[in-house]
Amino acid sequence: DAGVTQTPRHEVAEKGQTIILKCEPVSGHNDLFWYRQTKIQGLELLSYFRSKSLMEDGGAFKDRFKAEMLNSSFSTLKIQPTEPKDSAVYLCASSRQFSNERLFFGHGTKLSVL
Amino acid sequence: GEQVEQRPPHLSVREGDSAVITCTYTDPNSYYFFWYKQEPGASLQLLMKVFSSTEINEGQGFTVLLNKKDKRLSLNLTAAHPGDSAAYFCAVSGGGNYKYVFGAGTRLKVIA
Numbered sequence: 021d022a023g024v025t026q027t028p029r030h031e032v033a034e035k036g037q038t039i040i041l042k043c044e045p046v047s048g049h050n051d052l053f054w055y056r057q058t059k060i061q062g063l064e065l066l067s068y069f070r071s072k073s074l075m076e077d078g079g080a081f082k083d084r085f086k087a088e089m090l091n092s093s094f095s096t097l098k099i100q101p102t103e104p105k106d107s108a109v110y111l112c113a114s115s116r117q118f119s120n121e122r123l124f125f126g127h128g129t130k131l132s133v134l
Numbered sequence: 135g136e137q138v139e140q141r142p143p144h145l146s147v148r149e150g151d152s153a154v155i156t157c158t159y160t161d162p163n164s165y166y167f168f169w170y171k172q173e174p175g176a177s178l179q180l181l182m183k184v185f186s187s188t189e190i191n192e193g194q195g196f197t198v199l200l201n202k203k204d205k206r207l208s209l210n211l212t213a214a215h216p217g218d219s220a221a222y223f224c225a226v227s228g229g230g231n232y233k234y235v236f237g238a239g240t241r242l243k244v245i246a
Contacts, residue, residue, distance in 0.1 A: 053234070062238030063223065111178070120166050120228060125177040
């Protein structure tokens, strides 16, 4: 049991579609992170929330990627419109307190964009 | 900002041999260091958390060394076994900014 729940586990989208990935952090955690994982780039930070406030909004990912956290127990990552280069595993992680605490990771959502 | 370089990207060793993975970082103010293990199809799991005050940290079947002078963190798997086959990621945090920065990962394969 990873503690962080991500849905769906797999997503297949056509180029230009809008997709929404979901994440439920560990109960009581204040920090939530979205990462993109590829073999070439490794783990790239997309967004970081502390107590539901957006602290980091991914630089190069800003134009088509939007993460939201409407309540402390749920976050979404929207990619609009999708492109084939977005094919990757999207990981959500949470922690009690950033910087000195370990991250708890979800199993990830594997996105394939055709 | 902090940059973390992890080497090697791929590593293949025989069962019983040791395996060493190294990360170098740039921010001298970084204070917390982590190693995570990701088995195929699984999420990242914490292997060890290291504080900057401790140079040598021993776990079950591995040792983590921190050299703050050289800004280098290493994971040494002693007597590797096939169950150690996984991707390993270092992470550095607590530096000049708040970012939690990961290395690119090392894919370790232990051959029986």
